[in-house]
Amino acid sequence: MTQDTAGFIHRFEPGPDTARPLLLLHGTGGDETDLLPLGRTVAPEAALLAPRGAVSENGMPRFFRRLAEGVFDEADLRRRTGDLAAFVAASRARYGIGAPVALGFSNGANIAASLLLLRPETLAGAVLIRPMVPFAEPPAADLAGRPVLILSGAMDPIVPAENARRLAQQLTAAGARVEHRILPTGHGLSQADIGLALNWLRGLALPEAA
Numbered sequence: 001m002t003q004d005t006a007g008f009i010h011r012f013e014p015g016p017d018t019a020r021p022l023l024l025l026h027g028t029g030g031d032e033t034d035l036l037p038l039g040r041t042v043a044p045e046a047a048l049l050a051p052r053g054a055v056s057e058n059g060m061p062r063f064f065r066r067l068a069e070g071v072f073d074e075a076d077l078r079r080r081t082g083d084l085a086a087f088v089a090a091s092r093a094r095y096g097i098g099a100p101v102a103l104g105f106s107n108g109a110n111i112a113a114s115l116l117l118l119r120p121e122t123l124a125g126a127v128l129i130r131p132m133v134p135f136a137e138p139p140a141a142d143l144a145g146r147p148v149l150i151l152s153g154a155m156d157p158i159v160p161a162e163n164a165r166r167l168a169q170q171l172t173a174a175g176a177r178v179e180h181r182i183l184p185t186g187h188g189l190s191q192a193d194i195g196l197a198l199n200w201l202r203g204l205a206l207p208e209a210a
Contacts (some may be wrong), residue, residue: 002202006090007083008051011036017045020124020204021160023088023100024050025108029060033051038189039103042078042127042198047097055080064113070158074135077114084111101204102126103197105189106158110134113167116148117141117174125204127151127197130187132159133167143176149200150180156187 003010011032015021021042024035032052039048053063055076064080065073088100102123104112109131115122117139125147148171152164159184168180177202183192 005094006087008054008087010049010087010091011049012050012091012095013040013048015043015047017043018096020049021047021049021096021097021100021206023102023104023112023123024048024085025063025102025104025112026050026053026061027106027108028057028062030105030108031061031144034126035103035105035108037182038194038197041194042103043201049088049097049100051084051094053111054083062107064107064114070132072110072134077111077134078118080117081111081114085115085122088122099124101201102128104131106131106187113171116143116146116171116176121146122148122176127200128167129193129197130156130159130191131167132163133170138174141174143171143174147204148176148178149197150178150181151193151196152180153185153187154182155207158187165196168186 022039024039026034032050037140053061055062056165102112109128113131114134120143127149129151150168168178172178
């Protein structure tokens with residue numbers, strides 16, 4: 001059932017593993033239902049929390065505004081990141097779940113990267129599929145061993161390979177344990193992404209502080 005918490009329309013699907021839920025963050029034009037099948041595939045036991053982006057771009061939900069393709073409204077991104085962190089905190093209390101691992105695609109991966117940099121206490125880790133560097137000047141962050149998987153496409157027409165590598169470097173410099181894989185594909189989700197995310201989540205060891 002779709003519900004509203006802290007200003008976010010969302011879906012919550014319980015699972016036996018409430019200690020390590022997934023926070024599912026869709027791409028532009030998606031909604032709270034888009035990544036539920038992916039989440040259930042890569043983490044069959046996990047509780048799933050899936051909000052809908054609160055920004056509308058010509059009717060397409062997003063998690064923050066952009067000024068052009070690949071050009072972010074950073075002030076809006078900072079504000080929306082705070083809103084999403086508040087939603088996660090409210091949802092943890094409401095549903096009795098631990099700090100989630102984000103699983104974000106494209107726009108959803110970008111706000112997950114922003115959460116890591118601005119509100120690192122929100123996430124236990126992250127799978128970022130086709131992310132970009134969220135800020136021109138990265139904020140100082142202490143990610144203290146947070147595990148992060150970045151999945152990029154070598155033929156992605158939206159995210160240059162150099163941009164994804166720079167994001168991996170920024171997160172590593174902040175202390176995250178980053179694994180960056182570049183796949184022979186474009187911007188769309190591929191079967192290889194699903195297999196890599198499944199295996200990475202299966203072998204994940206989270207920091208005790210998370």
